[in-house]
Amino acid sequence: MKYKSVFDIIGPVMIGPSSSHTAGAARIGRVARDLFGREPEWATISFYGSFAKTFKGHGTDVAIVGGLLDFDTYDERIKESLEIARSKKIKIKFIEEEAITNHPNTAKIIMGDKGGEMELTGISIGGGKIEIIELNGFVLKLSGHHPAILVVHNDRFGAIANVSNILAKHRINIGQMDVSRKEKGKMALMTIEVDQNIEEAVLSEISALPNIVQVARISD
Template sequence: MRFKDVFSIIGPAMVGPSSSHTAGAARIGRVGRQLFGRMPKSVEVTFYGSFAATYQGHGTDRAIIGGLLDFTTDDQRLPQSLSLAAEVGMEVTFRSGTGLFPHPNTVKLRLYGDEPEEKLTLIGVSIGGGNIEIVDIDGFSVKLTGTYPTILIRHMDWLGVLANVTEVIRKWEVNIGHMSLDRKQRSGEALTVLELDAAAEHLLLHDLGDLPAVHAVTEINLDAGP
């Protein structure tokens, strides 16, 4: 795990009680919100390991839903997030999962919109001090920490796609701090995750979206306000 600064080690400004079980969970939920692009109509939350054993007492359930409502880790509304979600029509289901999981503090989110095709699945882990890693998005193996501004690009696994992507990034003079890529099969669907040293300009995102073989471009920036 790479730390951006001393506050990444100490933990973020937050509504407690736990940086791992509350702040980290809120950040995972907020990544889900930004990936989905809006508040989901319904969400299924499956907790694993330590999360499954203690999520009610540590407020992990409220933190996850607060993140999906786009609350930051220090938002004073976090303790009331379940009732607030009900007020705005978000249907929430909590489950405790069993079996293999990547970390003791693991959660799987399944988000749904109004239409059948509007759905998203992600798996996130809270690794301490409010720090997180998203390790799976819709079956793609990824590494997304939320520490830096991040771009996710869904595209076909075709020759030259990454070269085109990096050329656009170079043109806009933004440095890539970390890149991960996974694909479903050769020449099939792929997902590239780029952690950047600076937030992406809107026109940079537009240029990436115009590239051949690119289906969708999404920006994650947990430092940005709701």
């Protein structure tokens, strides 16, 4: 999910006139796809603030669905993403929300299939940059610009240290780490941005640890 140049964001291969409303939206959709781990069968996408007012004119709807289809920001297929989604029988619903949010370019995606569903909220902060601020009710701050792993775990002593030890054993450097929990002693979420892509074997090792519920990754 890297840009080769500024033209990958605002140039002719990118839909729409605004990097915030198109490239940023595509990145939000693609991070959601990465964390869900597969192509969804349906998605309900709610736009807030500026997104809600201009999403059709600026191609925000097309871009965010392109991200859900795993298209990068400079992929020309983004222009046909709504048609491609329909051809795959992916049900897409857009909602223009009137609620006021902390950031004008906010999108909430609820997506799923027969195997489950996921809810994610992201903001586009300009120049194609984004932050994921909520995942399944957990508050977080994830840029999507670096490889990362998200670990859902029981809020127990030693859970964080065990994950850190595995990353250290594999010589994986942690760039940023945040922990969020809904309630003391219940479920918690580790968000760990790292300096390199995480191999499947490392994810499996983390998944096998005590108190680990689910592990997902975002690759560079």
